[in-house]
Amino acid sequence: MWAKNLRTAGRRLAEIEARREQGLPVGSTTGALTEERRDALEAIDPSWCPAWPVAWQRCYKLCRGVxxxxxxxxxxGEATVQGEDLGAWVQAQRLGWDALLPAQQWMLEMMLGIGPADPDERPPAARTQADKWAANVRAARxxxxxxxxxxxxxxxxEMVDGVEHKLGMFVDNARRRADKLSEQRRQELTELGMRWAKEEA
Known part of the structure; x- marks a missing residue:
């Protein structure tokens, strides 16, 4: 909440300064970050930006200190500073590079030597339900x-190409949920001799 209020106050101050530069009436300054407060924050960290999450800027500042x-x-997991796992934060920046603003990318590259993760560093994409079904049907075949x-x-x-598939559990679950399976999925298993619960009764 504090971080959100600080960002809002910073944006309000920027709006007021923009109106002053344009010669427009400023109106109320309620809720704006005072110039003294902004100067104090910039003295702590000149790269401070009221529009960015405070947590991001905190971890950036701690990494610069390192x-x-x-x-x-x-x-x-290699170093925790002031309660922040800086290694995990660095990894998150590299993996989420495309979601960062250009100024953040520049700061990470130029000040910390961090760049985007290589394709082989990215975690594998989560398998879809269709992928899991297809893999289990291969094991059943x-x-x-x-x-x-x-x-x-x-x-x-069942081992298929060095990967374990809990085939017994898959078949049992498919049998129990037979009424929820699509006709195509039921047919795939029927062709393999699946004994459906209703047929066994």
């Missing part, structure tokens, strides 16, 4: 091809 002390920027049926023990794990 560099100015002659240390390298840490990786995630492999099991069926080897065993000739789809009566999979509940705890059975």
């Amino acid at each position: 560099i100015e002390a002659g240390a390298a920027l840490p990786g995630p 492999q099991f069926h091809g080897r065993e000739g049926h789809l009566q999979v023990p509940r705890k059975h794990v």
Whole structure:
């Protein structure tokens, strides 16, 4: 809340100064950051910007302090300063580079030596439900091809290309949720000899 109020006050001061420069009436200065307060904040950190999140600027300032002390920027979990995991913050900036403003990118590059993450550093994209279904059906086909049926023990794990698939759980869940599956998905499993709960009753 404090950070939001500070940003609002900073924007209000900027609006007032812009109106003064244009020769327009200023109106009320209520809610604006005073020039003294702004000067005090700039004395602490000349790169302070009222429009940016205070948490971002705090971590930036702490990272600058680390560099100015002659240390390298840490990786995630390697250094906590004033309660901030600076390595995790640096990683978040690199991974979220495109969401940063150009001025923030410039500050990170020029002052901290931080740039965007390389493509191979990015975490893999989350698999969609369709991806998970397709992977489990591949495992079911492999099991069926080897065993000739789809009566999979509940705890059975099927390895496909070095990846474990909890096939028993998948088949059991599909059977329980048969009425919620699309016709196409039901057909895929039926072709593999799936014994649906209603048929077994």
